[in-house]
Amino acid sequence: MKYIDLHxxxxxxxxxxxxxxxxxxxxxxxxxxxxxxxxxxxxxxxEAHRVEKIYNIEIINGIEISTEWEGxxxxxxxxxxxxxxxxxxxVINRLKEGRERRNEEIAGLLKRDGIPIEIEQLRKDSKTRIxxxxxxxxxxxKCGLAQGISDAFQKYLTPGKPxxxxxxxxxANTCIKALIxxxxxxxxxxxxxxxxxxxKLYTCIQELCGYGLCGIECMYSGYQKAQIDSLSKMAKYLxxxxxGGSDFHGQNKPGIQLGYGYGNLRVPYSYLEQxxxxxxxx
Ligand code: AMP
Ligand code: ZN
Ligand code: FE
Ligand code: FE
Numbered sequence: 071m072k073y074i075d076l077h078x079x080x081x082x083x084x085x086x087x088x089x090x091x092x093x094x095x096x097x098x099x100x101x102x103x104x105x106x107x108x109x110x111x112x113x114x115x116x117e118a119h120r121v122e123k124i125y126n127i128e129i130i131n132g133i134e135i136s137t138e139w140e141g142x143x144x145x146x147x148x149x150x151x152x153x154x155x156x157x158x159x160x161v162i163n164r165l166k167e168g169r170e171r172r173n174e175e176i177a178g179l180l181k182r183d184g185i186p187i188e189i190e191q192l193r194k195d196s197k198t199r200i201x202x203x204x205x206x207x208x209x210x211x212k213c214g215l216a217q218g219i220s221d222a223f224q225k226y227l228t229p230g231k232p233x234x235x236x237x238x239x240x241x242a243n244t245c246i247k248a249l250i251x252x253x254x255x256x257x258x259x260x261x262x263x264x265x266x267x268x269x270k271l272y273t274c275i276q277e278l279c280g281y282g283l284c285g286i287e288c289m290y291s292g293y294q295k296a297q298i299d300s301l302s303k304m305a306k307y308l309x310x311x312x313x314g315g316s317d318f319h320g321q322n323k324p325g326i327q328l329g330y331g332y333g334n335l336r337v338p339y340s341y342l343e344q345x346x347x348x349x350x351x352x
Contacts, residue, residue, distance in 0.1 A: 079320075155251070185210070186213060275308060287314060311341070
């Protein structure tokens, strides 16, 4: 059996492994293909493709985009797009601007409260990678205001807490369209993360199907067999494909292993074949 991982973050967004590190690791554990799906950036793809031949692993263009549906933050995965496409780049640029505005606001709040933050350094870092709340969480831990990253999130960086600033997301329809226009295949990421009831999840996915959604991420770190089966059933019923991935972030999401999730994740190569079938109709 050939196995793959279709949900992986690198240092181009908020992972701790570079694209080359990911391929080396993937080779060591015998993965056949990996999709690099950084948050809102395609910057990791060039490096991954450069070393693709060295490690003899198939690299799939991927991206994870935050969007909004009825007030909930939904994540969309895009696969097999043309990474020189302007449609996708436009959406990414809008997200980047929104993110940078939000980051400046959070930094302002920290500064106001006397927490040491180098705004110039933040701006410099924003140029080379995607900066999100984990960046501020680290600062809060470093200055002793939180015990660890997740404590910092809980105390300061989630809705209702003092340093939480809402980001503005493009709607799901716009993102799905941009992914399709760039030749990509749009997929709903980690469908159980939104804490919808079964009915609401179904309504949501059905609506996204109307915009052109092609698949749902049925296999994901921590999903139990019954959950995978139920998502797969929903996918089949709506004529969508199934994808699967670990959401590996290196040390930024401890416990998750590339290709294996929390230990029992195994994504078959046939999932990638389904994606290719949708893109090329083979
Ligand atoms: P942002 O895109 O800036 O809103 O930040 C999202 C990132 O924060 C994601 O990559 C998550 O992994 C991380 N994150 C969100 N909530 C938590 C939490 N409660 N504990 C630790 N990390 C979190
Ligand atoms: Zn992430
Ligand atoms: Fe996500
Ligand atoms: Fe992710």
